[in-house]
Amino acid sequence: MSPAAPSPDPAAPSPDPAAPRFRVRPPANWINDPNGPFRWRGRHHLFYQHNPDAPRHANVHWGHASSPDLVRWEHHPIALTPTPGGPDEAGCWSGCVVDDDGVPTAVYTGVDRHHTGLGTICLARAADPDDDALTDWKPLPTPVVAGPPPGLDVVMFRDPFVFRFAGRRWALVGAGHADGTPSVLLYDCEDLTDWRFAGVLVDGADPVATAALGDKATGWECPQLYATAGGDWVLVVSLWDGDPRATAYLTGRLRPGDGGDPRFEPRTGGRLDHGRDFYAPAVLQEADRALMWGWSWEARAPREVERAGWAGVLTAPRVVDVHADGALRVVPAPELDLLRAAEPFVTAPGRDPLASGAPLPVRCLLPEAYDLTVTARGLTTVSLLRSAAGAELTVRLDPDAGTVTLDRGGWPRTGGWRPAGREGAEPIVVRAPGREVRVLVDGSLVELFVDDRATVTERVYRRPDDVRELVVTGSPAAVTGWEQALPTPG
Numbered sequence: 001m002s003p004a005a006p007s008p009d010p011a012a013p014s015p016d017p018a019a020p021r022f023r024v025r026p027p028a029n030w031i032n033d034p035n036g037p038f039r040w041r042g043r044h045h046l047f048y049q050h051n052p053d054a055p056r057h058a059n060v061h062w063g064h065a066s067s068p069d070l071v072r073w074e075h076h077p078i079a080l081t082p083t084p085g086g087p088d089e090a091g092c093w094s095g096c097v098v099d100d101d102g103v104p105t106a107v108y109t110g111v112d113r114h115h116t117g118l119g120t121i122c123l124a125r126a127a128d129p130d131d132d133a134l135t136d137w138k139p140l141p142t143p144v145v146a147g148p149p150p151g152l153d154v155v156m157f158r159d160p161f162v163f164r165f166a167g168r169r170w171a172l173v174g175a176g177h178a179d180g181t182p183s184v185l186l187y188d189c190e191d192l193t194d195w196r197f198a199g200v201l202v203d204g205a206d207p208v209a210t211a212a213l214g215d216k217a218t219g220w221e222c223p224q225l226y227a228t229a230g231g232d233w234v235l236v237v238s239l240w241d242g243d244p245r246a247t248a249y250l251t252g253r254l255r256p257g258d259g260g261d262p263r264f265e266p267r268t269g270g271r272l273d274h275g276r277d278f279y280a281p282a283v284l285q286e287a288d289r290a291l292m293w294g295w296s297w298e299a300r301a302p303r304e305v306e307r308a309g310w311a312g313v314l315t316a317p318r319v320v321d322v323h324a325d326g327a328l329r330v331v332p333a334p335e336l337d338l339l340r341a342a343e344p345f346v347t348a349p350g351r352d353p354l355a356s357g358a359p360l361p362v363r364c365l366l367p368e369a370y371d372l373t374v375t376a377r378g379l380t381t382v383s384l385l386r387s388a389a390g391a392e393l394t395v396r397l398d399p400d401a402g403t404v405t406l407d408r409g410g411w412p413r414t415g416g417w418r419p420a421g422r423e424g425a426e427p428i429v430v431r432a433p434g435r436e437v438r439v440l441v442d443g444s445l446v447e448l449f450v451d452d453r454a455t456v457t458e459r460v461y462r463r464p465d466d467v468r469e470l471v472v473t474g475s476p477a478a479v480t481g482w483e484q485a486l487p488t489p490g
Contacts, residue, residue: 018308021443023316031311032049034280035096037284039284046065046066062078063075070335077135079124092122093158096108105124107192118147124139148175155177156176157173157175160187161225168190169189171189174222182220186198186261198261202266208250212268223235225254227290229321237250248270250269251269268326273454274430276299276416277297279294280294291319297416298312298416299459300461317332318330319334331449340483345483346372347481348477361471362479365470374479379474380473382471383473391409392407400434406427406448406456412425430450430454433453434450444461
């Protein structure tokens with residue numbers, strides 16, 4: 001098998017109408033966690049968990065794509081491959097990429113053939129830092145951290161994330177303990193080849209964490225940390241209870257503790273994404289913003305996945321921050337506007353200027369992939385899909401109640417990562433001002449940005465006799481929608 005997958009035009013029509021065309025996914029087979037978003041020589045690089053042989057979660061490599069503008073992505077040869085007899089023989093699992101004195105360096109979880117459940121921390125360096133594409137990578141033969149620190153009864157240990165604080169380099173590692181307590185461990189790694197355990201940054205016994213994240217998770221994996229312009233730090237974790245469960249965040253302050261090691265003081269937090277098909281987000285801290293991508297898994301039957309020959313997709317890039325009250329602030333990356341067609345397919349002010357001022361229903365057919373914004377004054381229902389039986393996929397904005405509700409009950413999920421959620425199609429209600437929603441649809445991937453405070457990520461698979469039709473009813477609403485298309489180079 002060649003490590004370099006072919007790179008078909010992502011905007012070309014696919015025989016599978018569920019296949020997203022404008023989000024990052026390999027040309028075939030499996031993708032899960034985004035890893036190591038990294039900016040190098042004017043390009044964004046994005047790595048991801050990848051099985052190059054089948055659309056199943058096994059044989060984990062690191063896939064690799066890069067982009068000059070966050071919308072046109074080029075696939076590169078596989079970056080990391082398990083080493084026979086090495087510390088990553090059973091998979092190159094999640095981690096990050098950092099600039100180590102001018103050398104791009106992957107810091108990742110290696111699992112050996114014994115696969116005890118405890119990972120090791122491994123390094124791989126770009127073979128040629130002058131290669132803008134960062135094509136070739138060389139793993140170090142031994143881990144820099146052989147396992148969890150002694151004395152803490154750690155039974156889950158994985159997913160390193162490196163960040164800078166107070167002029168020094170530190171790392172987080174996701175963990176779970178034998179008594180069922182999740183935690184994030186902290187390491188000093190100013191020298192990437194010499195790590196020092198610096199304590200538990202935060203764990204599930206913290207009262208703020210318990211109130212914000214609940215007490216169901218037995219491990220916090222894929223920890224990420226980003227700084228905001230206002231001085232807050234936001235810790236992002238994926239909640240694990242034997243299976244992937246949900247994503248959450250904690251907002252707080254990072255301060256030097258005794259001896260100078262950072263200490264995190266959370267003050268609030270909550271659900272990161274309110275949908276059922278979002279997990280393991282990765283963050284890239286840039287000078288003026290933080291970008292986030294997540295993994296959206298399949299929610300259809302395994303036989304359909306096998307027939308399609310691909311599984312999983314990464315979400316649109318999101319700019320994440322916090323509001324003054326510590327609540328999440330999240331909007332689509334502005335670069336996504338490059339995907340908008342030259343003219344909108346719908347523009348509606350929401351009132352009939354020649355009549356009594358009563359609201360006009362908005363009705364038009366929807367393209368395969370679109371970017372739609374609806375701004376409501378009062379209770380407004382937005383229908384996006386209609387079945388032959390008359391069921392509708394709707395988003396309801398209710399500014400008076402302070403809610404936005406996604407109802408996709410006519411399109412039940414027939415598969416998924418968590419067995420208990422396979423049939424889940426119950427309405428999702430988000431507490432928010434309820435005045436604006438931006439909807440990004442690309443194949444089966446549906447992403448809702450609610451005001452600028454919440455997201456909902458779901459997979460919805462259209463049937464052959466479904467009708468893609470936009471119908472907006474209720475109170476006056478402003479509606480604008482663009483078909484998605486790749487920008488012309490130049």
